[in-house]
Amino acid sequence: MSIEQLMWVEKYRPKRLDDVVNQREIVEGIKRILSSPAGMPNMLFAGPAGVGKTTVALCIAREVLGEYWRDYTLELNASDERGINMVREKVKMFTRYTSIGSIPFKIVILDEADEMTPEAQTALRRIMEDSANTSRFILICNYISQIIEPIQSRCVIFRFKSLARDDVVNHLANICKLEGIRYEDKALEMIYEFTSGDLRHAINILQAAASHGTVNDASVRSALGISYKARVGEVIRLALEGNFSDARLKMLELTRVHGLSERDFIKFAGEEIMKDASNNKDAGAKSELLRILAEYDYRLVVGAHPDIQLAALLAELARVGKISKMGSSR
Ligand SMILES: Nc1ncnc2c1ncn2[C@@H]1O[C@H](COP(=O)(O)OP(=O)(O)O)[C@@H](O)[C@H]1O
Ligand SMILES: [Mg+2]
CATH class of the missing domain: 3.40.50.300 (P-loop containing nucleotide triphosphate hydrolases)
Known part of the structure; x- marks a missing residue:
């Protein structure tokens, strides 16, 4: 896609x-x-x-x-x-x-x-x-x-002026209809309150909420404070398994649609890798992975292009995964 x-x-x-x-x-x-x-x-x-x-x-x-x-x-x-x-x-x-x-x-x-x-x-x-x-x-x-x-x-x-409540709510409702997604008006208004006339942000939150099935109070709340860690873990696993293109799409969904910052992506990736570092399997490969994360974190700090850097990071994880067979050991 x-x-x-x-x-x-x-x-x-x-x-x-x-x-x-x-x-x-x-x-x-x-x-x-x-x-x-x-x-x-x-x-x-x-x-x-x-x-x-x-x-x-x-x-x-x-x-x-x-x-x-x-x-x-x-x-x-x-x-x-x-x-x-x-x-x-x-x-x-x-x-x-x-x-x-x-x-x-x-x-x-x-x-x-x-x-x-x-x-x-x-x-x-x-x-x-x-x-x-x-x-x-x-x-x-x-x-x-x-x-x-x-x-x-x-x-x-x-x-240009920021968009009014009705403009935003009607536009979000239209998108829901075109996507065949059920929604509550209250939930759309909550999105407006949170994004105050920034339609790009509003649509991104709508899409994140819709991924829970229905756009209602609960899914919007969860889209606003989404739990990123598990999703980042999923991206890392895909990359280690050598599935670079799926990993990249999911990574872009997190950073672009859900608004996760690139540095937070790397932070969560580090936590996910450390999580099963205790079982000592492939200790060498894990420290190599952490070294790679640290390097890309540094590149982001010094201002390199984030999309390109994260994609390169995933490609490198795929390479390490292949050598160490970490991906297939899961
Ligand atoms: N006035 C608008 N009418 C329709 N869609 C809009 C409008 N403003 C923003 N959007 C939506 O938000 C996205 C970002 O809008 P954009 O024009 O890039 O905003 P910016 O003012 O930051 O340049 C668009 O792709 C579109 O989906
Ligand atoms: Mg623009």
């Missing part, structure tokens, strides 16, 4: 502006702009997490660029990329070939633009000007005050 199917936040991400929940003024403003797409300006989206900023940007790309929109859209995360030079190189490569024929321009979506230093933003502004003939930018940020004025003044600014 693909991540897109696995995660309801992706599965139910609107593909058309008309399907976006609320944000009506923004959607109407953008539709007016797109009535003559060639005149699309650079845009700056600001607002809290999980309210539709990236979703709207992707809808615009679909609308303006048509069927092959993915080929002409570059999605970057300013805080992921190592500095402005990386952004510059990527944009340069992306905009190099201008034989774009049927499309008016390419679109660069730059998320977390407010994570960039003012110096980097100045460089970004220059990049935007240099590629004005070939590209339009959609910059996304949480706080508009963190964006330098020369960029603000070159963009049309849209301020």
Whole structure:
């Protein structure tokens, strides 16, 4: 199963502006702009997490660029990329070939633009000007005050609002209906209270609760304070048995859907491995496993990409499991 199917936040991400929940003024403003797409300006989206900023940007790309929109859209995360030079190189490569024929321009979506230093933003502004003939930018940020004025003044600014109770509850109820899951209104309201207008977080909790069968008071409570340890243990066992792809999917479900932090994942993994360290079987392999965990924990602390690191960790566990036959001894 693909991540897109696995995660309801992706599965139910609107593909058309008309399907976006609320944000009506923004959607109407953008539709007016797109009535003559060639005149699309650079845009700056600001607002809290999980309210539709990236979703709207992707809808615009679909609308303006048509069927092959993915080929002409570059999605970057300013805080992921190592500095402005990386952004510059990527944009340069992306905009190099201008034989774009049927499309008016390419679109660069730059998320977390407010994570960039003012110096980097100045460089970004220059990049935007240099590629004005070939590209339009959609910059996304949480706080508009963190964006330098020369960029603000070159963009049309849209301020996204956090979503209201009814918006969130109705959307969650719709998803339950589409998934054929029973739910109680009270439970959906509890999810809203906990996530205060962040629809991504709300959908993730809904999915976690639904994995208990019904979305009710008990399953939502348990989704909110889920017991992670057993699930992490399951991932580790799968990896040691050499079942890397299942282990990876379950790991992503824990970190992305349930919101378990990567470092907590490693902490629980260590506890699970220690748990049966007392029986002394494969003591050498176990200390090797703990050494590996410590190494990956360190890599996360120094800022390596978490998904990649955890996947590499599981691959390494699979390797050790194979050599020591730990996996098959269970
Ligand atoms: N306004 C919205 N309408 C419909 N779905 C939304 C909306 N806002 C958030 N979502 C859901 O939450 C997920 C994350 O939304 P996203 O647009 O990436 O948020 P952000 O504002 O952080 O960029 C989407 O995949 C979608 O499932
Ligand atoms: Mg986003």
